[in-house]
Amino acid sequence: MYSPEFLKKQKERRLKWEKEAEKFRAKKSLPRFFTVSGVDIDELYTPESIAQSDSDESSFDRIGFPGEYPYTRGVHHTMYRTRLWTMRQFAGMGTPKQTNERFHYILKQGGTGLSTAFDLPTLMGYDSDHPRSLGEVGKCGVAVDTLADMELIFDGINLGDVSTSMTINSPASILLAMYLAVAEKQGVPFEKLRGTLQNDILKEYIAQKEFIFPPVPSLRLITDMMLYCSKHVPQYNTISISGYHIREAGATAVQELAFTLADGFQYVESAIEAGLDVDQFAPRLSHFFNAHSDFFEEIAKYRAARRIWAKRMKNKYGAKNPKSWLMRFHTQTAGCSLTAQQPENNIVRVALQALSGVLGGTQSLHTNSMDETLALPSEKAVLIALRTQQVIAYETGVVNTVDPLAGSYFVEALTDQMEAEAEKYFDEIERRGGVLQCIEEGYFQRELSRAAYAHQRELEKKERIIVGVNEFTMEDEGIDIPVLYIDKQVEKDQSAFVKKVKAERDAEKVKATLEQLRQVARGNGNTFEALLDCSRAYCSVGEMCDVLREEWGEYTETQEAMLPT
């Protein structure tokens, strides 16, 4: 990029400048200049900082142009000038009927994307009338037991016209099967269905811990589903490889980057092992990252992620279709950065985090509500969160040009540094025997807990300041935030409904399809096709998961993974 003569001059000038700067260094405004992740940042970045990409050729290789390999500058040629990111706000609560009303409201406001949150019993594969579901039904999302609930959620919504994202992991195949069964009933061909299934089980073992089955059969569920969808549901994103939860569980930015991509490469390898051609499924892989508070660190993270993904997909996995190289991702602002103290300050945090996602080139964005450390978000808080995205899109001017931060000495140096640090983690994971082995021995889990504890100690020692929490605090805040409560009636209604559906369905068909699922689970057939047949017969999420639990066993964390640090 720079000629040797230029760099020589540059160094001479810098050394001269250093002498002058030295006069001011005795005084410091902050004790330490470091990122949220604990990475020390240099006082100044110069052309020397990015001299690594020294020649013209490697500059093209590393930074290049947007819409072109290695996609450091973004996945589209013209980015937000052609199309803004999708403002996709995650929602779902109570009964299927309540969620259906919310979806109709969103569509009436001009939205074309739906994003479904499921309650914990659904995520864990229990029906609403199961004893373990007590107190959890309809709380963190909508309750789904059988196809009858999915029919209610999408009642009056043509599935050929909307894109639906579903945040579910262990039983993801079941929920997608039910979604397909609804489409079938509506007469919508599977080829027209669009949306994203989270379906990322590896990060569940690592971070969010909503797992049911052991890793090996869980990966089989995913590859079976990818195989089916690559043939029959070609427009549906079969997986959203998620760093969000890894970060929320305590990871640093580099850990989020490295562990998420390592998970992604594991899915690619599993699918290739199962006999799929990489270009057959890779274009339907999507990603999901966190937007934390350290502005430039986050931007560098997104840029490094795209570059690493493109390089590996092309060079290591031999993908030939450019669509297999490019990393599309969703972003959500960091729930773990929000404070219960002076909660209005969270609006500012979310705005800055969202801006980093946009400057990092995200394809879609969820902005958190200011009140979510206190309770489920209220309507007003949700509206402010959405308006924040609109202000960024329409008022700040950041969408006017593609990747405005490219070429910044700091941003490019930090991007290079994060890529190098991630590579070190990939080596370490490989040395330990791969992603599954690292999960078993609790390597990821301990890395996260250690980082979370270190962060907490920094706060308590005031080495790190959080406004309103350990500095600039107020004695009597008098917080008056309206709290959203889920009516206890939801649980009663939903339990009664699943009992009614079970009583009215064709019991013979239920028995036959569940038996077929058992045989497939024992053998080598495609589990997704069996789950689709079960769903059509109104088998419940709990019944299908019970069969798989009986055949495959349930996963519990190893002692090593439970250690606090």
Place this chain on the structure above:
Amino acid sequence: MTEQKIRVLLAKPGLDGHDRGIKVIAAAFRDAGFEVIYTGLRQTPQMIVDAAVQEDVDAIGVSILSGAHMTLFPAILDELKERKAEDIILFGGGIIPDDDKAELEKLGVSKIFTPGAPTEEAIQFLKCEVEARKEQ
């Protein structure tokens, strides 16, 4: 005579898997010199109280972020009553609205910590509470 170490059982009840908070608390208690037994995820109230009685702990700490706190805390209190183990301190943390917090503390939960509470506060609370119960 050397002071007896405080024994505390930590657990995640219900279906929620978010364990960042409870692990930070476990590390902080350990570093404060407590004996910590972490029984892990998806423990039923019966499992938690069984383990607490068996391990003869001074206190049980649970973390709930799923909104199921008004079901799970009372179930643990009932179980403690049934096992005549009401001398064991029950405390917890999570996303718990103020009104619920007040009601739970009225029902017999010794203390609810909400986001932003320093670990030192939980350590001091437990030291005082265990001391107070021993004097009774």
